[in-house]
Amino acid sequence: MSHSDVLPWLGNVAGTMIPDQAPIIPRNALTDIEAGTPFIILSDSNPGEGDPLITVDGGRIEIRDRAGNVMFDGDALERLGIVQIVTRNGVHGLWVRPGSGPAPVSSALTPFVLDRGDVALIAEEGVIVATSTRGSSLIDVVYPDRTSLKQILDQYRPWIVGGLWLALTLIVLAAFQRIYRRRQSSSSTDT
Secondary structure (H helix, E strand, O other), X not given: OOHHHHHHHHHXXXXXHOOOOOOOOOOOOHHHOOOOOOOEEEOOOOOOOOOOOOOOOOOOOXXXXXXXXXXXXXXXXXXXXXXXXXXXXXXXXXXXXXXXXXXXXXXXXXXXXXXXXXEEEEEOOEEEEEEOXXXXXXXXXXXXXXXXXXXHHHHOHHHHHHHHHHHHHHHHHHHXXXXXXXXXXXXHHHO
């Protein structure tokens, strides 16, 4: 990605996040960031420690709504910018992964505001989705090429719940059967 491609993304995102009095110190590498310094990084790869909600280097990605419908994947997702809060050296910072589409354009009618959540998908028209990864998220990030325990549990949830109810029913019936047998055996020895 060339510097001329990055500047429109930086201007609109940084302009909404940096206070008026904050210094802007350009750095060429992640190792130049001092510990304890908040940051905004434009990069194709995750500058933080740990995995953010959307990891762009993990293969094919699908962004789904709460109902499980695919909102973005493939080229449509590649065109969007992804803004996420990440942690590095114990300090929160903003990671902006510019998309291949046009950078967001803000105006008085369509202000570019990143004021909620810790993940946002952005396009030329501005913020498309902003959500928090804590609590109930508006989106679900699925990696179809990877199978996780959560995906398996989501896929087979009705069978798992049904199996647990069946097992619980059998345990309760077995307990009642033991109680009934004990009562019958104690009443037959009383007579």
